[in-house]
Amino acid sequence: MNEPDALALTPRLREAGCVFAEEEAALFLDAAHDPRELELMVRRRIAGEAPEHIVGWAEFCGLRIAVAPGVFIPRxxxxxxxxxxxxxxxxxxxxxxxxxxxxxxxxxxxxxxxxxxxxxxxxxxxxxxxxxxxxxxxxxxxxxxxxxxxxxxxxxxxxxxxxxxxxxxxxxxxxxxxxxxxxxxxxxxxxxxxxxxxxxxxxxxxxxxxxxxxxxxxxxxxxxxxxxxxxxxxxxxxxxxxxxxxxxxxxxxxxxxx
The missing domain is CATH 3.40.50.150 (Vaccinia Virus protein VP39)
Incomplete structure (x- = not known):
């Protein structure tokens, strides 16, 4: 998974209404272990889940904070x-x-x-x-x-x-x-x-x-x-x-x- 993969993902995320499509594509590419997991991540995002719930962490005040599905994401x-x-x-x-x-x-x-x-x-x-x-x-x-x-x-x-x-x-x-x-x-x-x-x-x-x-x-x-x-x-x-x-x-x- 490399830059061409990101270029392929970005339009799908943008069409789903993701404002930060490029950043999210890069996030999922970095987090996924294989193409199958990557596709699942993208589908979850298109279905409306937040990126933080999908990758399992949120950046907050310079730290990586674990967040499970359903848990409030720190703003x-x-x-x-x-x-x-x-x-x-x-x-x-x-x-x-x-x-x-x-x-x-x-x-x-x-x-x-x-x-x-x-x-x-x-x-x-x-x-x-x-x-x-x-x-x-x-x-x-x-x-x-x-x-x-x-x-x-x-x-x-x-x-x-x-x-x-x-x-x-x-x-x-x-x-x-x-x-x-x-x-x-x-x-x-x-x-x-x-x-x-x-x-x-x-x-x-x-x-x-x-x-x-x-x-x-x-x-x-x-x-x-x-x-x-x-x-x-x-x-x-x-x-x-x-x-x-x-x-x-x-x-x-x-x-x-x-």
Whole structure:
């Protein structure tokens, strides 16, 4: 498989609506072990699966993150959330990656903050399996619903809780790209009526788990800032929001002052 193979694949992918057809052809050519596997990959892509699910990994913040079919693929915009999380971490910080999906955020934090004590949790069994692969020897991964998944010993000792919560309003799920809507678990996107159902639950629970001066961070939509800050305030957290112009991403931070 060589350059002529890529030239043959690119038109097929482009006709199927793949915007980055040349890049995807090169990706599949590099990942496939033989022509039969390559053809299967191309057919899966034409059928609507994301390239990351097909090859089994996603590039995120310079690292290769394992992602199984159905597991949320880390978005490049979420690097803004990672940057803000790292800014709050020390070498000995207790960090929880909540709604962790593949564990991508925790994996990058481990790379950037050596010595951080990492934990991750998700309600989806497939995501937990991926996170355990990505965080093997790096951090502990738990399966369960938000803080219910965490061991009691972490209560009151979490310095930083980062949560890439689902924040798409339910009525807007139908507007998402098909590869996300049809090939990622609905629980990873559905944020309820206004998109903040999960965020509110986590904000309410966070003070019990945060250490004094600890923070909770999440990515939200630009139109959700006021409601998110109100949720943090109701939980006794001091809320601020930051907007990353380059990635067009809004990050909300709540700090436990006591």
């Amino acid at each position: 490049q915009r979420t690097a803004a959330l990672v940057d803000q999380t790292v800014r709050l971490c020390r070498a000995d910080s207790v960090v929880v990656d909540m709604c962790c999906g593949s564990g991508a955020l925790a994996r990058v934090i481990a790379d950037r903050v050596p010595g951080a004590r990492l934990h991750a949790a998700d309600i989806d069994v497939s995501a937990v399996a991926c996170a355990r692969e990505n965080l093997a020897g790096i951090g502990d991964v738990y399966e369960g619903d938000l803080v219910d998944a965490l061991p009691p010993g972490l209560c009151g000792h979490v310095d930083v809780m980062v949560a890439n919560v689902p924040y798409v309003p339910r009525d807007e799920l139908r507007l998402m790209p098909a590869e996300a809507r049809e090939h990622e678990a609905a629980v990873t996107h559905d944020g309820g009526a206004d998109g903040l159902d999960v965020f509110r639950r986590l904000a309410d629970a966070a003070p019990e788990w945060l250490a004094p001066g600890g923070s909770i961070l999440s990515e939200i939509g630009a139109g959700q800032v006021d409601a998110a800050c109100a949720a943090l305030g109701s939980a006794g957290l001091l809320g601020v929001t930051l907007y990353d112009d380059e990635r067009e991403t809004t990050v909300v931070i709540g700090t436990w002052p006591r």
